[in-house]
Amino acid sequence: MTSVLSPALEMIGISKSFPGVRALEDVSFECRPGEVHAICGENGAGKSTLMKILGGIYRPDGGEIRIKGQPASFAHPVEARRAGIGIIHQELSLLPDRSVAENIVLGAEPTRRGVLDRTAMRAGAREILARLQSSIEVDARAGDLSLAEQQMVEIAKALASKPSILVMDEPTAALDDSEASRLLDLVRRLRRDSVAVVYVSHRMPEIAAISDRVTVLKDGRKVLTDRTEAMPTGRLVRCMVGRDLEEFFPPRGAADGGVLLQVNEGGNATISDINLTVRRGEVVGVAGLEGAGKSALARAIFGDRPFTRGTMQLNGQPFAPRSSRDGIRAGVGFLPDDRKREGLALGQSLRDNAALTLRAFARALALPSAGAMGNLTLDQRLRALDVRAARFDDPIRLLSGGNQQKVIIARWLARDPQLLIFAEPTRGIDVAAKAAIYAIIRDLANRGRGILMISSDLPEVVGVSDRVVVMHEGRIVGECPSGASEEDVMALAVGHGGSVAEPASACGS
Amino acid sequence: MTIALPDTALHRRAGSLTRHINSGVVIFLVLFAAVALKQPSYIEPAGFMNFLRRAAPLGVLAAGQVFVLVSGGFDLSVGSLITLSVLGASMITGGDPSLTGAAIAALYGIGVAVGLINGIAVAFLKVPSIIATLGTLLSVNGVAMMWSGGSPRGYLPDNFRAFGRFVFRDVPLVGQLPLSVIVLAIVAVLAWWGLHGTVFGRRVFAVGDNPRAAELAGIRVDLTRISAFVISALSAVTAGIMLGGFGGVSTDVGQGLELQAIAACVIGGAQLMGGRGSITGVVFGALSLFALFTLLNLLGLPQALRDTAQGLILISAVASGAYRQRTGG
Ligand SMILES: Nc1ncnc2c1ncn2[C@@H]1O[C@H](COP(=O)(O)OP(=O)(O)OP(=O)(O)O)[C@@H](O)[C@H]1O
Numbered sequence: 001m002t003s004v005l006s007p008a009l010e011m012i013g014i015s016k017s018f019p020g021v022r023a024l025e026d027v028s029f030e031c032r033p034g035e036v037h038a039i040c041g042e043n044g045a046g047k048s049t050l051m052k053i054l055g056g057i058y059r060p061d062g063g064e065i066r067i068k069g070q071p072a073s074f075a076h077p078v079e080a081r082r083a084g085i086g087i088i089h090q091e092l093s094l095l096p097d098r099s100v101a102e103n104i105v106l107g108a109e110p111t112r113r114g115v116l117d118r119t120a121m122r123a124g125a126r127e128i129l130a131r132l133q134s135s136i137e138v139d140a141r142a143g144d145l146s147l148a149e150q151q152m153v154e155i156a157k158a159l160a161s162k163p164s165i166l167v168m169d170e171p172t173a174a175l176d177d178s179e180a181s182r183l184l185d186l187v188r189r190l191r192r193d194s195v196a197v198v199y200v201s202h203r204m205p206e207i208a209a210i211s212d213r214v215t216v217l218k219d220g221r222k223v224l225t226d227r228t229e230a231m232p233t234g235r236l237v238r239c240m241v242g243r244d245l246e247e248f249f250p251p252r253g254a255a256d257g258g259v260l261l262q263v264n265e266g267g268n269a270t271i272s273d274i275n276l277t278v279r280r281g282e283v284v285g286v287a288g289l290e291g292a293g294k295s296a297l298a299r300a301i302f303g304d305r306p307f308t309r310g311t312m313q314l315n316g317q318p319f320a321p322r323s324s325r326d327g328i329r330a331g332v333g334f335l336p337d338d339r340k341r342e343g344l345a346l347g348q349s350l351r352d353n354a355a356l357t358l359r360a361f362a363r364a365l366a367l368p369s370a371g372a373m374g375n376l377t378l379d380q381r382l383r384a385l386d387v388r389a390a391r392f393d394d395p396i397r398l399l400s401g402g403n404q405q406k407v408i409i410a411r412w413l414a415r416d417p418q419l420l421i422f423a424e425p426t427r428g429i430d431v432a433a434k435a436a437i438y439a440i441i442r443d444l445a446n447r448g449r450g451i452l453m454i455s456s457d458l459p460e461v462v463g464v465s466d467r468v469v470v471m472h473e474g475r476i477v478g479e480c481p482s483g484a485s486e487e488d489v490m491a492l493a494v495g496h497g498g499s500v501a502e503p504a505s506a507c508g509s
Numbered sequence: 510m511t512i513a514l515p516d517t518a519l520h521r522r523a524g525s526l527t528r529h530i531n532s533g534v535v536i537f538l539v540l541f542a543a544v545a546l547k548q549p550s551y552i553e554p555a556g557f558m559n560f561l562r563r564a565a566p567l568g569v570l571a572a573g574q575v576f577v578l579v580s581g582g583f584d585l586s587v588g589s590l591i592t593l594s595v596l597g598a599s600m601i602t603g604g605d606p607s608l609t610g611a612a613i614a615a616l617y618g619i620g621v622a623v624g625l626i627n628g629i630a631v632a633f634l635k636v637p638s639i640i641a642t643l644g645t646l647l648s649v650n651g652v653a654m655m656w657s658g659g660s661p662r663g664y665l666p667d668n669f670r671a672f673g674r675f676v677f678r679d680v681p682l683v684g685q686l687p688l689s690v691i692v693l694a695i696v697a698v699l700a701w702w703g704l705h706g707t708v709f710g711r712r713v714f715a716v717g718d719n720p721r722a723a724e725l726a727g728i729r730v731d732l733t734r735i736s737a738f739v740i741s742a743l744s745a746v747t748a749g750i751m752l753g754g755f756g757g758v759s760t761d762v763g764q765g766l767e768l769q770a771i772a773a774c775v776i777g778g779a780q781l782m783g784g785r786g787s788i789t790g791v792v793f794g795a796l797s798l799f800a801l802f803t804l805l806n807l808l809g810l811p812q813a814l815r816d817t818a819q820g821l822i823l824i825s826a827v828a829s830g831a832y833r834q835r836t837g838g
């Protein structure tokens with residue numbers, strides 16, 4: 001029965017509906033031991049729903065799951081884990097007040113004579129983190145970790161139960177390039193150990209690099225399963241979106257507008273010696289490893305965690321925001337990287353989320369639907385960005401990540417700031433939506449806005465920006481002109497290549 | 510990407526029906542039917558109006574409390590503020606009807622002050638609202654005791670008590686119409702407008718749902734929270750003025766009302782961690798709770814048992830709220 005070729009996991013004819021939405025219809029796929037099986041599809045194609053069914057979070061309306069040929073059904077996540085399934089969910093779900101070690105062993109705590117064995121727990125957690133080459137402290141409070149570190153802990157948690165089937169739903173979305181490549185190494189090692197890996201990702205290069213077979217979902221149905229070699233990125237994208245994507249990165253503009261933002265010797269507790277210029281019509285990319293201070297730079301300019309040293313000018317005027325509200329009032333907008341924690345009011349409707357900034361600055365006693373906050377205008381904006389949802393008055397938590405991000409973009413487009421700071425604008429977003437967001441970014445620049453784009457996704461930062469500013473350990477260590485290679489940027493980001501003594505050194509010098 | 514089911518229209522209708530029928534309304538209808546079975550006079554206009562009259566202060570209180578709940582906090586100080594309002598009114602007027610206007614103005618002034626203190630402690634000093642308003646509860650109680658010398662003194666002039674007891678007679682359709690029911694209606698309409706009809710109301714929802722996202726979108730989270738506490742305090746003073754007309758001056762008029770108000774909100778579908786609630790819901794939640802007390806009374810249960818029942822109801826209401834939240838229904 002358990003010959004090498006028989007699948008470790010089969011999902012057969014799975015269907016699942018939510019009120020008003022058919023998320024999955026008759027989807028089948030199988031994963032063999034030692035195989036990495038990628039699941040691809042646009043935002044909302046049903047990938048996470050399929051994975052949640054496998055993890056015992058949702059019950060399918062129809063279909064069958066087989067583990068090593070045996071029919072299985074899971075009423076609870078614990079039953080899925082007992083069947084040897086480890087899942088890294090797209091939504092991070094750590095208990096913020098527990099330690100890293102406690103989170104990792106959660107639900108399978110080691111005990112001695114019925115009492116929690118803390119030493120064993122911490123040792124076990126440390127060992128798993130070491131396998132991930134992560135230096136996260138096992139006693140740290142989970143809530144204090146960065147998004148990338150939390151993601152690492154989630155991965156460790158899934159590995160803790162030594163699963164024979166490992167499901168990874170966009171595990172690299174929050175990771176920087178070097179962390180992501182370490183994760184891919186780990187997946188290769190797991191494959192050698194005959195683990196069956198189901199891998200969901202929007203990063204095409206990853207899929208090509210790691211997977212053996214690909215299954216493509218579209219609108220809740222399976223399009224096909226094929227060997228990865230037979231699926232060059234072009235074909236894969238065509239299967240996913242149902243058409244050719246003419247251009248992924250939009251052509252750069254030629255506009256050389258005046259200086260919009262000037263930062264002189266800016267610094268605070270996390271970053272220092274920041275000198276930066278953003279012109280109108282320009283997309284300035286900010287690259288760097290996790291923890292290099294990219295996000296701190298964005299927050300300082302926006303006014304959320306202000307600079308304590310140095311000066312800024314916006315439009316030639318002195319600009320010293322003390323709060324995000326100050327920043328917005330002066331004409332700056334910010335899309336945070338941690339969408340769930342900082343961007344979305346999850347229980348409120350799409351429309352309410354899209355109108356949030358308008359309402360922050362409207363008269364308190366005005367009608368909530370006055371002027372541009374009216375349903376008609378809001379719906380128009382949402383449709384213009386191709387936001388897909390059953391109803392625009394549904395709570396936004398029901399949406400897929402890409403659609404959520406578009407709603408936040410709609411929020412800022414309504415305010416139309418002079419300078420828009422995008423932090424990780426396409427984290428967890430499908431190829432088609434990525435292309436759409438790049439087009440929006442470029443369009444804003446062409447209309448004379450200045451764009452600062454923080455990104456850990458190297459192809460993106462190199463492909464979209466007119467210039468890339470590279471950060472390392474809280475400082476700007478260099479700058480690359482458009483057309484620089486990913487290697488150039490990476491060399492600066494890891495602290496080689498640029499001379500730290502002379503900030504903003506040109507690329508490769 | 511979503512695929513509309515063939516029967517989407519049907520689904521939608523069913524969905525929006527269940528979404529728009531509030532739990533508070535359903536619970537109220539069930540409980541009131543039980544009350545009416547036990548004591549048919551309650552469905553006569555006079556009986557029903559009298560029921561509404563006595564439930565009105567709780568309705569007013571819940572309509573204010575829900576602002577704080579939706580903004581993500583609790584206001585436990587309202588009960589003691591009611592006590593302070595009643596005792597304060599008797600101290601200020603000393604029974605002199607010509608001082609009623611001044612007394613009411615002073616009470617609202619006190620209300621604003623208490624609301625500001627709660628709000629500032631929560632918004633600027635970052636004290637969790639449960640602790641902050643528990644502190645205010647104790648302080649306000651202390652002030653009430655000091656002011657009145659520890660025992661209820663004086664009495665309230667009749668024109669002050671009118672808000673609780675005056676009844677318009679010979680009104681078409683309903684026969685009689687208590688002033689307090691009119692006050693409840695006005696407060697409900699004002700609160701509905703504030704929470705559902707203004708930009709401010711939407712900010713309260715956003716702040717309760719995710720204060721960090723609200724802040725990054727430019728909302729003044731602190732001012733929004735403070736306003737919610739002031740609104741709650743003003744509703745408490747209003748409820749206090751109404752209750753002053755019900756019974757005499759006593760030192761325990763407001764006792765326990767903060768929990769009743771919160772329970773009423775939860776029965777009406779408000780969510781304890783913020784971001785969800787409606788005025789229609791909480792007003793019916795208050796009527797439900799009052800119908801339940803009436804029922805327990807009609808069944809002849811002693812006070813101690815009623816208190817126990819109230820505690821259990823609070824817990825089960827909150828638990829079912831948490832369940833609804835988890836299942837997304
Ligand atoms: N709990 C839910 N209630 C209602 N609709 C839901 C729910 N969960 C998912 N959906 C809907 O089901 C569809 C599939 O969602 P799913 O999260 O599986 O997409 P996905 O392929 O994982 O997308 P992404 O790439 O953005 O993560 C979407 O239309 C989504 O809005």
Ligand SMILES: [Mg+2]
Pocket residue numbers: 047048049090169400
């Ligand atoms: Mg997903």
